[in-house]
Amino acid sequence: MAFKMGNEARLWFQKLETGNPVFQTMFDKYYLCLLLGLKVRSQSEVNGDDFIDTFPKEYESSRFSILGVIISAEMKRQGLDFSDAGPLKRLVTKIIDPVSQSRLTSEGFNVANRYAAGGFEELRARVGAESYPDKANLLMIRFGRDIL
Secondary structure: OOEEEEHHHHHHHHHHOOOOOOOOOHHHHHHHHHHHHHHHOOOOOOOEEEEEOOOOHHHHHHHHHHHHHHHHHHHHHHOOOOOOHHHHHHHHHHHEOOOOOOOEOHHHHHHHHHHHHHHHHHHHHHHOOOOOHHHHHHHHHHHHHHHO
16 A cells, blocks of 8 residues: 555646646645645545655654544544543554554555545635645645644
């Protein structure tokens, strides 16, 4: 398994960045969508290709924080009680693989990818189907403050 970016998302970001690159890597785009999806608790199916099978070097120091936010969002989405160890342990076991380089199971990748796809849908709904760089950049700055 791997991180996936939907084909529509790839095209949307490609239009957005025409002549004005905003992101350094594909994972930067994915991460924006992931955070937005986690923030608004939105998931969607992913129709796209794998682009990387572990966290990029630039994100390694944040890997465990990102995994924690994914687990927290899933607990809230599923209505699980944080004080009940049984369901928490089952969820963590379902999402986390302590021996893989990414620390994600295949289900963990699926969950992360669905949140990123949901985040992209939310971003596109707020900015518009067509890319408007000025509006999108302002939205990213605003969401960056809200998410972090």
